[in-house]
Amino acid sequence: xxxxxxxxxxxxxxxxxxxxxxxxxxxxxxxxxxxxxxxxxxxxxxxxxxxxxxxxxxxxxxxxxxxxxxxxxxxxxxxxxxxxxxxxxxxxxxxxxxxxxxxxxxxxxxxxxxxxxxxxxxxxxxxxxxxxxxxxxxxxxxxxxxxxxxxxxxxxxxxxxxxxxxxxxxxxxxxxxxxxxxxxxxxxxxxxxxxxxxxxxxxxxxxxxxxxxxxxxxxxxxxxxxxxxxxxxxxxxxxxxxxxxxxxxxxxxxxxxxxxxxx
Numbered sequence: 001x002x003x004x005x006x007x008x009x010x011x012x013x014x015x016x017x018x019x020x021x022x023x024x025x026x027x028x029x030x031x032x033x034x035x036x037x038x039x040x041x042x043x044x045x046x047x048x049x050x051x052x053x054x055x056x057x058x059x060x061x062x063x064x065x066x067x068x069x070x071x072x073x074x075x076x077x078x079x080x081x082x083x084x085x086x087x088x089x090x091x092x093x094x095x096x097x098x099x100x101x102x103x104x105x106x107x108x109x110x111x112x113x114x115x116x117x118x119x120x121x122x123x124x125x126x127x128x129x130x131x132x133x134x135x136x137x138x139x140x141x142x143x144x145x146x147x148x149x150x151x152x153x154x155x156x157x158x159x160x161x162x163x164x165x166x167x168x169x170x171x172x173x174x175x176x177x178x179x180x181x182x183x184x185x186x187x188x189x190x191x192x193x194x195x196x197x198x199x200x201x202x203x204x205x206x207x208x209x210x211x212x213x214x215x216x217x218x219x220x221x222x223x224x225x226x227x228x229x230x231x232x233x234x235x236x237x238x239x240x241x242x243x244x245x246x247x248x249x250x251x252x253x254x255x256x257x258x259x260x261x262x263x
Contacts, residue, residue, distance in 0.1 A: 014105065015105075015110065018105050018106055018110050019110050019113055019114050019117070020114075022093075022097060022100065022106070022110060022111055022113075022114030022115075023114045023117055023118050025097070025100070025114075026093060026096070026097070026114055026115050026118050027118055029096065044081075045074075045077055045078060045081055045126060045130065046130075048077045048081065049070065049073050049074050049077050064195070064196055064197045064200070065197045065226070065229065066226060068134075068138060070134065070137070071134055071138065071142070071225065072222075073194070073195065074130060074134060075218075075221060075222040075225050076192075076193060076194035076195065076218055076222065077194060078126070078127055078130060078221065079152075079156070079192075079194075079217055079218035079220075079221035079222060080188075080189055080192050080194050080214055080217070080218050082123045082126075082127065082156060082160075082221075083156050083159060083160050083214055083217040083218075084160075084185070084188070084189070084214065085119065085123070086116065086119045086120055086123055086156075086157070086160035086161075086164070087159075087160040087161075087163040087164045087167065088164075088167075088181075089115055089116075089118075089119040089164075090112050090113075090115045090116035090119055090160065090161060090164030090165075090168070091112065091115075091163075091164040091165075091167035091168040091171065092115065092168075093111040093112050093113075093114060093115025093116070093164075093168070094108055094111050094112055094168040094169075094172065094260075095168075095172075096111075096115070097111040097114070097115075101261050107257075108168070108169070108253055108257065108260050108261065109165070109250075109253055112161075112164055112165055112168050115164075116160070116161050116164060120157055120160075124153075127153075131143065142225055143224055143225060144224065144225060144226065144227050145223070145224040146224075148220075148223065148224040149221075149224035149225075151220070152217075152220040152221045152223075152224055153221075155217070155220055155235070155238060155239065155242075156217050156220070156221065158239070158242050159213060159217060159238060159239075159241070159242040159245075161246070162242040162243065162244075162245040162246035162249065163242070163245050165245065165246055165249030165250060165253070166245040166246070166248055166249035166252075167181065167249075168249070169249045169252040169253045169256070169260065170248075170249065170252060172256075172259075172260050173252065173256055173259065173260075188212060188214050189214075191208075191209040191212050191214075191215065192209075192212055192214040192215045192217070192218050193209075193215050193218045193219060193222070194218060197229075197230070198210070198215060198219065198231075198232045199230040199231065199232050206232065210232060210234075213237070213238055213241045213242070215232075216233050216234060216235075216237060216238040217238065219231045219232060219233040220233050220235070220238070
């Protein structure tokens with residue numbers, strides 16, 4: 001019993017070392033020695049928010065909700081981009097670290113976990129910086145439901161990781177899947193509630209966009225920043241979809257591991 005426990009702890013420690021090394025490798029590969037990569041990581045969400053603000057001003061539409069267009073679009077952009085990019089970058093961790101899979105200690109799931117951890121840390125920093133900026137600009141509390149905000153971040157992380165595991169494994173087995181995701185990215189964003197309040201949509205339209213899990217990520221994230229926001233969030237649906245993606249992804253990784261390693 002003692003030897004089994006010791007072996008398990010040793011294996012866990014070795015796996016942690018592998019993941020840590022892959023995190024460092026992913027960070028170096030992504031940013032290198034250039035500071036432009038760091039600046040672009042911060043600038044990209046700001047550019048998206050600026051585009052929506054400019055479009056809102058140009059067409060002179062009424063603000064969808066609240067008294068700050070910047071806060072409304074920021075919560076939408078951050079909520080969607082954080083979920084989407086964590087999932088996408090984590091899924092790419094498998095293909096970007098393909099040469100490392102030749103080492104016996106490195107498993108396909110390790111590369112996904114490492115990329116996920118790196119991207120999640122980056123987006124926690126980005127989210128913190130933008131929320132602090134909004135706090136300074138509006139001079140009021142931004143996160144009105146702290147526990148709900150923390151829950152939204154954990155749910156987003158869980159869904160993003162699950163989606164990444166599925167995309168990485170299924171995408172390796174079916175290369176066309178990556179192209180399908182690329183083509184559907186804009187549709188997913190436009191239907192996720194970034195620029196509108198889902199509860200204000202006609203029932204027939206809401207019945208369609210409701211099935212988009214990214215919409216529930218945005219709704220969960222945004223609802224923690226408003227006192228009276230009417231949300232269509234279904235926590236059970238989002239977590240169920242995430243669990244389904246994770247189970248299928250892990251099953252594919254286990255069943256087709258040799259094929260994934262040889263790709």
